[in-house]
Amino acid sequence: MNMNRIKNRNLFSKLVLASFSVILFYTTNAQEVTKAKTINDSINGEVHYQYYLANQDTIYNGKFEFNSTKKIQDTKQIVSYNYEGNYSDNQLSGNWVFSHKKLAPLSSFKEKDYKVIFSTSGEEFKIKANFKDGLADGNWQVIRQTFEASKPTDTIFTINANFQNAKMIGALQAKLNATTIQGYFTEEGVLDGDWKINHRINNEDFVEVRNYANGVFKAHYFLKDQQKYTIQHKGLDHVVDEEETWEYIDMNNDYFQILELTNIGFENNTTPFKEVKSVTNKTNRFLKNTLLSFSYFKDYKVWNSLQNKEAIEFGQFKVRKYPYTNTEKKQLKGIVKKAAEVEQILNNFFSNSKIEIGKLTYQSLNAYENVLYQYQEILPQLKNLIHIIQKPAFEYVDRKLLFSEYKLKFSFNSTIEYTFQKEQILTEHDFPSLPDSEHLSIANFYVLINQMHQDVSEIDADVQRILKDLSKQEELNEDEERLVAKKEKINKLFSNAKKDENFNEYHEAIAQNVIEFANQSFENYVKLPVSKKKDEIQPTLICFEKLISAYTELSDIPRKLDRLDDVYTRTSFNPYVMVDMSERIKERIYKAFENYLFPAIMREVQQNINCSSFSESLNELEKTYNRMVELSDEDTSAIEKELRREKDANAIKKILFK
Amino acid sequence: MLTKFNFRVYAFLVLCIFAYVELASAQGIGQLESGMQKSDAEASVVREAQTLAWLGAYGTFRLSEKWYWHGELHYRRNETNKYLFLGEMAQIYNRHGIKYIPTKNFSATAGGVLRLDFNPNANEADKGFIVEPRIWHEYIWTMPFERFRIYHRLRFEHRWKRKFTKGSEYQFGNRWRYKFLMKIPLNKPKLEPGAFYFSPDVELIMQTGSTITDNPVEDLRIFPTFAYIANPRTTYSAGLMYTTGQTSDAGFIYRERWILRFNVYFNLDFRKFDDKIPETSFYD
Numbered sequence: 001m002n003m004n005r006i007k008n009r010n011l012f013s014k015l016v017l018a019s020f021s022v023i024l025f026y027t028t029n030a031q032e033v034t035k036a037k038t039i040n041d042s043i044n045g046e047v048h049y050q051y052y053l054a055n056q057d058t059i060y061n062g063k064f065e066f067n068s069t070k071k072i073q074d075t076k077q078i079v080s081y082n083y084e085g086n087y088s089d090n091q092l093s094g095n096w097v098f099s100h101k102k103l104a105p106l107s108s109f110k111e112k113d114y115k116v117i118f119s120t121s122g123e124e125f126k127i128k129a130n131f132k133d134g135l136a137d138g139n140w141q142v143i144r145q146t147f148e149a150s151k152p153t154d155t156i157f158t159i160n161a162n163f164q165n166a167k168m169i170g171a172l173q174a175k176l177n178a179t180t181i182q183g184y185f186t187e188e189g190v191l192d193g194d195w196k197i198n199h200r201i202n203n204e205d206f207v208e209v210r211n212y213a214n215g216v217f218k219a220h221y222f223l224k225d226q227q228k229y230t231i232q233h234k235g236l237d238h239v240v241d242e243e244e245t246w247e248y249i250d251m252n253n254d255y256f257q258i259l260e261l262t263n264i265g266f267e268n269n270t271t272p273f274k275e276v277k278s279v280t281n282k283t284n285r286f287l288k289n290t291l292l293s294f295s296y297f298k299d300y301k302v303w304n305s306l307q308n309k310e311a312i313e314f315g316q317f318k319v320r321k322y323p324y325t326n327t328e329k330k331q332l333k334g335i336v337k338k339a340a341e342v343e344q345i346l347n348n349f350f351s352n353s354k355i356e357i358g359k360l361t362y363q364s365l366n367a368y369e370n371v372l373y374q375y376q377e378i379l380p381q382l383k384n385l386i387h388i389i390q391k392p393a394f395e396y397v398d399r400k401l402l403f404s405e406y407k408l409k410f411s412f413n414s415t416i417e418y419t420f421q422k423e424q425i426l427t428e429h430d431f432p433s434l435p436d437s438e439h440l441s442i443a444n445f446y447v448l449i450n451q452m453h454q455d456v457s458e459i460d461a462d463v464q465r466i467l468k469d470l471s472k473q474e475e476l477n478e479d480e481e482r483l484v485a486k487k488e489k490i491n492k493l494f495s496n497a498k499k500d501e502n503f504n505e506y507h508e509a510i511a512q513n514v515i516e517f518a519n520q521s522f523e524n525y526v527k528l529p530v531s532k533k534k535d536e537i538q539p540t541l542i543c544f545e546k547l548i549s550a551y552t553e554l555s556d557i558p559r560k561l562d563r564l565d566d567v568y569t570r571t572s573f574n575p576y577v578m579v580d581m582s583e584r585i586k587e588r589i590y591k592a593f594e595n596y597l598f599p600a601i602m603r604e605v606q607q608n609i610n611c612s613s614f615s616e617s618l619n620e621l622e623k624t625y626n627r628m629v630e631l632s633d634e635d636t637s638a639i640e641k642e643l644r645r646e647k648d649a650n651a652i653k654k655i656l657f658k
Numbered sequence: 659m660l661t662k663f664n665f666r667v668y669a670f671l672v673l674c675i676f677a678y679v680e681l682a683s684a685q686g687i688g689q690l691e692s693g694m695q696k697s698d699a700e701a702s703v704v705r706e707a708q709t710l711a712w713l714g715a716y717g718t719f720r721l722s723e724k725w726y727w728h729g730e731l732h733y734r735r736n737e738t739n740k741y742l743f744l745g746e747m748a749q750i751y752n753r754h755g756i757k758y759i760p761t762k763n764f765s766a767t768a769g770g771v772l773r774l775d776f777n778p779n780a781n782e783a784d785k786g787f788i789v790e791p792r793i794w795h796e797y798i799w800t801m802p803f804e805r806f807r808i809y810h811r812l813r814f815e816h817r818w819k820r821k822f823t824k825g826s827e828y829q830f831g832n833r834w835r836y837k838f839l840m841k842i843p844l845n846k847p848k849l850e851p852g853a854f855y856f857s858p859d860v861e862l863i864m865q866t867g868s869t870i871t872d873n874p875v876e877d878l879r880i881f882p883t884f885a886y887i888a889n890p891r892t893t894y895s896a897g898l899m900y901t902t903g904q905t906s907d908a909g910f911i912y913r914e915r916w917i918l919r920f921n922v923y924f925n926l927d928f929r930k931f932d933d934k935i936p937e938t939s940f941y942d
Contacts, residue, residue, distance in 0.1 A: 572890045575718040575726055576923045577841060578762055578800045579807070579849050581890035 030061070040305040043068045043081050050087075060087035078103045078120070083306065091134035092311060098127040098302050106149060119150040125297050129311075136163035136312045142293045159290050166313045174290040179283075181290060183210075190215035190248070190316045197283050201273050208283055215248060215318030216240055217259070220280075222272060229272050231280065233262035235402035237320040245321040249396075251291050251314035256284040257393030258319060264405055291315055319396045324442075331446035332390060338453040339386050345460045346376045354470050355463075361473075361530075362466050363425070366418040368459045371429050375456060378410040378434075382449070389442065403440040410434065431455070472534050479537045483522065486544035490518040493551045502555035506602065510554075513609045514547055521611075543611035553618050560625045564593070567632040586632065588640045592652045593628055600649030627656055705905070707914035711735045711743040712899075714921040718757065719928050726757040727928075728767050743918050747776040755794065763802070768795035771815065777822045784822040792817040796835075805847065811837040811861075831867025833876065841885075851890060857883040863903065872909025877901050881919065893923040 030052050037047035045068025051058050066083040080103065085096030105118035123146050130138030142159040145152050157176040162169050167189030174181040183195035192215070197208040204224065211219040218238050220231040236258060240246055249255050265276050273279065295302055295312045303311040324332065349355060349372050358365045385406055388394060412431035419425070432451030435444040494511040496503040525533065525540050568590040571582040584590055601624060604617040631639065642655045712734045719727040730753035738745025755769020771792035780786045796813035815833040820826045839859035846853035859881040864874050878901060885895035899917040904910075 572925075572927065573720075573759075573762070574849075574887075574890050574893075574925050575720070575757065575759055575765070576716065576893060576925055577807070577849050577887070578759070578765065578798070578809075579802075580762075581850055581887070583851050583890050 032062070037066060039066065039068070039081070040300065043305075045069070045081065059090050061089055062086060076104055077122075078105065085129075085131075088133075090307070092129075092131035092303065092307060093133070094131065096127075096129040096131060098129070098297070100125045100297050100300075121148045121150075122146070123156075124152075127294065127297075127302060129294075129303070130163070131311065132165075134307055134309060134311060135166040136294070137165060138163060140294055142290075157290075159293060161294065163312065166311060168291070168313070168315050172290075174286070176286060176290075179286060181287060185315055186214060188316070189313055190318065195287075197286070199279060199283075201275070201279060204273075206272065208280070210283075212317075215316055216246075217317070217319070220259075220263075224272055227272075229270050230267045231276065232264050232267045233259065234264045234405060235397035235399065236262035237398065240318075240320075245323060246318055247321050247396075248316045248318050250316065251288060254391075254393045254396070255317050255319065256288055257391050258396045259284060261388065261391070261393055261397055262402065321396055322398060324395060328442045331442050335386055335442070335446050335449045336390055338449050339382060342375065342449070342453050342456050343379060343383070345456050346372055346379065349460070349463060350376065352467070354467055358466055358470050359420075362469075363420045364462065365466055366420050366425070367416050367427055367429070368463055370416045370418055371431075371459060372456065374412050374431070375452060378408065378412075381408055381410060382452075385445065389445070399442065404437050406440060407437040408434050408440075469530075473530060476530070476533060476537055479541060480533075483525070483537065483541055483544065486541065486548060487518050487522045490544060490547050490551075491515055493548065500555075504555065504558055506554045506557050506605075507551065509602070510606050510609060513606070514550075517609045518544060518547055539611070546611060546615045550614060550618055553622070557621070561598075564590070564625065564628050564632075567629055586636055586640060588643045589628070589631055589636055589656070592643045592646060592656075593624070596647055596649045597624060597652045597656070624653070624656070631656065701910065703908075703911045704902075705911060705913050707916055709737040709742040710748060710915055710917040712917055712919045714919065715924070716921060717924040717926070719924075719926045721928055724759055726759060728755045728757040728769065729753070743916075746778040749776060750774040753792075753794065755796075763800045765798045766795070767798075768793075770794070771817070775822070780822060783824055785824055788820055788822055790817060790819050792833075806840055806842040807849065809837070809839045809841070811835070811839070813837070829867060829869045831865055831870060834864040834866065835861060837861035837879075839881075849887060851887050853887045855885050855887070857881075857885060857895070857897075859883055859897075859899075869906070873904035873906055875904045877903035883919070891925045893925075895919075895921045895923070 030050065032048070032050045034046065034048040036044065038044050045066055047064070047066045049060055049064040050062025051060050053059070064083065064085055064087050066081070068081040069078060070080070071078050078101075080099075080101045082099040082101075083096070085092065086094045088094075101122055101124045103120040103122040105120050109116050109118040111117070123144070126143045126145075128139075128141040128143070129136065130140060132138070140159075140161050140163055142157075144156040144158075146154045146156065155175075157174065159172070159174040161172045164187070167187075168185045169187055169189060170185060172181070172183050172185065178198070178200040180198045181195065182197075183191065184193045186192045191212040193212065195210040195212065197210070199206040199208060199222075207223040209219070209221050209223060210217070216238065217233070217236060220233060222229040222231070237244070260277075260281060263277060263280055266272070291314050295304070295314075349369075355365060355369065359369065385408075388406070411434065414428055414431055416427045416429050417425070432448055432455065435441075435448060492498065493500070494507060494514045496507070496511070521540060521543060525536055528536055568585055568587075569582045570585045571580050573579075574581045598621075601617060601621045604620070605614065608614055608617055639655055639658065643652065646652055646655065712732050714730060714732045717727075717729045719729070721727055730751070732749065732751035732753075734749040734751060735744045736746050736748035737743055751771070751773045753769065753771045755767040757765055757767040759765040771790075771794055773790040773792065774787055775790060776787045777784055778786075792815045794813060794815040796811055798812075799810045801808040801810075813833075813835040815835070816830070817833060818828040818830055820828045837859065838861070839857055841849055841855050841857045843849050843853045843855045849855060859879070861877075861879040861881070862875070863877040863879070865876040866874065879899055880901070881897055881899035883895045883897035885893055887893045897919050899915075899919050901915045901917065902912055905913050
């Protein structure tokens, strides 16, 4: 006995000592600090928390308080973020309160402990939460309320829910003004049973019931005075079959989109109110916001800003999936892409101011406008349909059933009627045939969009060609202005309208012919069709430019002849008579040029007034002149010998250019 | 271009000059006759006119920008009883000099003359030919007008002269010559290749020296010439020159000569080709 007592005493002493050591260890390592902190990289405030260090890491443990109060610039309003709760080894634990307030200080204030305290009015969003090991657990409440003079006045909405191990379970109640929601989650966090939403519509009370069986949407109806008004969800499967693909999907946009897509209104034409889609969509939004509000304040992730793991799993729904085939996936992509291209082409066409101008000249543009206008008319309907079918939710509906709800309320008029140059014209256009609602499918819709795309693209290709032509025509207009200016310049120059001192006998000899040629060329050009004008304008411009250049070249002939006279003249001083005397040198060459070659070239110039030969003749003159200048400074005895008695211009030219 | 009016003016001018020459000639003959008849010591005596022919070649050879070599060669014939103008040898006359032409309107020349006088009829007391050396220098001014040019020439010759008589001494004398001439183009507006021109030419030759006592007027030459400028290098001229002057025999005895003159003028440039380049602008 004694021995046992002694042993028990020793064991007790050891336990006390160990406990004391553990307490001493924590006591010596636990710390508490108040400092500035930024949450979510945007909310600056002051934090006070308890923690300990483990391997140099801060481990939140114990009380945590955060406050951020900031004045909104250029207003009197103040925004505050507050967290208050506890951590346990870096995990959210126990009761937590998040509060966001938007306050406006009132004019009245009082002083206490050297602090001036203002009363405020405003609005508060508050989450009262419970956590266990960082996961939502226990009762939660979300409140949105207003307050006046620092006292709560109105509660805008309240939401109460239970969590277990992050999952929503059991009953959920929410109230937003006159609308209330009451629903249930299973232990697995799946919607179950009747979800009742009370509405006040047109001063009448309705209860909207959405019935779930273990997450599967079973029924949707409104109750009023014991009368049931069922909402038909077409394409949304209610019965789980083993061969079917069913999935749990989260509380996200996709699910409510599925409900919106399939909602085709009340059955049997019973309509207690008209705005059924509006009301059910409002319920969807309310439901979504209700559930999300446990974790979100607007876009601000309330709890994820404090820890890295998700504290809440939102309610789950079970829906049937109708997976796309690979072909359908490609067709869907093709529909979106080609429809966008069609829209782009149509926008470009109808925003292009040149089309209106082009319609005056190009008949086809009038027809195209009519055709494209019809495509533009149907485009909003097509876009709406594309908007629907490209939603992820579309894969969760029975498309064969649902497509019949989307009727294209349009028919192409294949008779195209327009007025062109005061003439009423009727033509036919082969539009793609629109699939009726019974045959509408992704494949048929793809065919329609594809045909539209092809038709519009072909039209666009021709339109682009026409626009290019129009641009060329615009360029042509500028060129034609230049052409007219050049023609007038030629007329003025060669008629010597300005009494130009450089106008000489050589101008005079060809003036009339040049003017007639220029006028005739211009007249010929004017008579050409536009398509040929494009080809002819530049050559005609070049031709006229040559004629203008020719005027300058002809003006230069006297100078050149004087120069030749000069270089073929030697002046020497005669000491006998005491005068300078000039004499012709290389007289045979000079005379051959003066008497035969030059006149022959000038005859060529006069007789060949056209765009090619005219300038060639003048070039010939220039070449001959240059050669004559060269020869004046060369030993030409052999040439002079050959020129003896030579009178033929061609032979002289050959000799000179040997 | 030679207009009709201009041609008439030239023709009239030529006629006037010839008329003057003829008149002077007639006057001289008349005076000789009257002097002979009167035997008046104060009356002038004019010898019977002689006819001669001078063939001349004048060369002006350019040596540098402003320096020229001037050379003249005359072949002169005298009349005989049998032949007028060309009867016998009279003189060979060589004149050379260096000419300096600083401007287009002035030239100065200096050099020597070697004249060979021939005496085809020499007897024993006479020499067949004698040599007369001269030193000469001349200065020419020109006066350009729109349609003609006037030339003034001053020529000074310092000569050693002797007679054909054997043993006669050389006597030094000076000649003082002033010449006025015009060159008037007839078929061209100015003197240029292809131009025919008329040149009225009058020269007075005075002389001084120890032997010159009463005969200072050696010669008055009136020489209307027609010339043709073939090219800047060659000019041809021809004319009949009338001269008269006091003889060395006595101051009152005058001689008269009618001399046919044919001249050719050469102007050659002896400079290297490169030096000729600026020629045309040399005087500008």
